[in-house]
Amino acid sequence: MPKDFLKGCQDEYDVIVIGSGLGGLTTANVLARAGRSVLLLEQHYKLGGMATWFKRPGGHIFDISLHGFPVGMIKSCRRYWTKEIADAIVQLKGIRFDNPMFSLTTTFNREDFTRLLVQDFHIERSAVEGFFDTARSMNFYDDQSKTTRQLFDQFFPGREDVIRLLMEPITYANGSTLEDPAITYGIVFSNFMSKGVYTFEGGTDGLVQQMEHEMRRNGVDIRIRCDVEKILVQKGKIAGVKVNGRTIKSKIVVSNANLNATIFNMLGEKYFDPHFIDQAKDVRLNNSSTQVYMALDPNESIDESTGDLLFSSTAPVFRTDLLLSRDITSRTYSFYYPRTRPQGRPRHLIVSSTNANYQDWIDLSKEDYEASKQDLIETTLDALEKYVPNCREKIVHAEAATPITFEHYTKHINGASFGTKFEGLAVSRALPEQLPGLYHAGSVGIIMSGWLGAINYGVIVANDVDSMLMKSSAGNSSCLQTAP
């Protein structure tokens, strides 16, 4: 008989969270800590969503999305998770750029970027200060008609090299373009510039393990291999979910799954206002990625001067479409030294990431798909040679992931790495007005995705849910903290 992954489950909960990405995990933890009964349902056999890892023989552990996040993670993890998690967040100091326009190493913060822009790029200090101040003062409620291109033109007209320095890491991170609203760039860029790029010492497995422990301590009922088929609606309100053939009741469902999948697959157009559906149909998915994971022979090492993160490109100028092209010119390498997992076996690993279009992979035959993956590995090894000499002799394991891989493991439509583009936020936030009890806390554009964005969005939605629960049972007290 197949295993019953819902064995012992209650018939009803205060809240059901669908999906265990960082947003879903955080919503579940914050609400359980406030005394709510919470059921967390994850379709995969592992928690974490895109924040995941995999193991290979020889003691190699590869991280998928642990490349870097802003310092704000420390505060968010301390407040909404544990001090132990927050204390394991450390700065990555070796951020490199190498392209036909410039090669440099930076700590990727305002002070160092100001030095580089003034001394090496010969930009007036007042323009640099003006740019940083403008970016830092941006917030959600600002004018969205100004594009990132217009922001750059205002401060650095005609300077393609400066645009490349400022934009390439953010485009790599979320696929955002020069035509996207400037606020999506300004907010994320300023988050990084405040103190640089950070990582979690102990690896993604260590982080998710600690989160799981904390959720269990707070009483979250955690279930893996539970693929929610439908979100149930009764008399215009949320009533529960259908999962693994069983119905579980709840007046509140928070979906951490892809926004479009939540609306169109788990629910259906009939439950929503037609205008809202039109708005939802206009939400663009974010691009996907390819990655090549490489492990060095345990007796080999990488010199730490190679850096932690390296934005490399052979394209003569910076163009978003070139970053997405199958004809790869840009790769971002993450170098993992034994300090990534001080408790584990000393290993040196490299992950090469490139933004990618789902359409370039989905129509390939099985043979072509495998051949394309192999080609991706080979061309990556060729490109890596410049930074890790004799890499082919040193590397004992190499394998690739594509948009199809990301779609398979997370059910993100088209394998979207960062969910939807920015316009998804308004749709995500409007769900409870459309269907009382329905919430979404998952990747919608760069501000509400990435490790920090997903956690912070999880907190914001937990607060919304808690307020709603308080209203519906007046007098019930809550111990939630304020949103980040």
Ligand SMILES: Cc1cc2nc3c(=O)[nH]c(=O)nc-3n(C[C@H](O)[C@H](O)[C@H](O)COP(=O)(O)OP(=O)(O)OC[C@H]3O[C@@H](n4cnc5c(N)ncnc54)[C@H](O)[C@@H]3O)c2cc1C
């Ligand atoms: C290659 C790559 C590199 C990245 N690098 C970075 C980085 O360096 N820094 C950074 O900050 N961010 C990075 N990100 C992005 C970051 O990992 C994500 O934005 C973030 O982890 C998303 O969290 P989330 O809460 O939106 O949920 P997701 O991680 O999207 O998880 C959604 C969860 O819902 C589950 N689910 C879906 N449908 C169902 C269903 N029907 N029933 C049950 N469960 C379901 C999925 O299985 C999944 O676990 C990267 C992403 C990728 C792909």
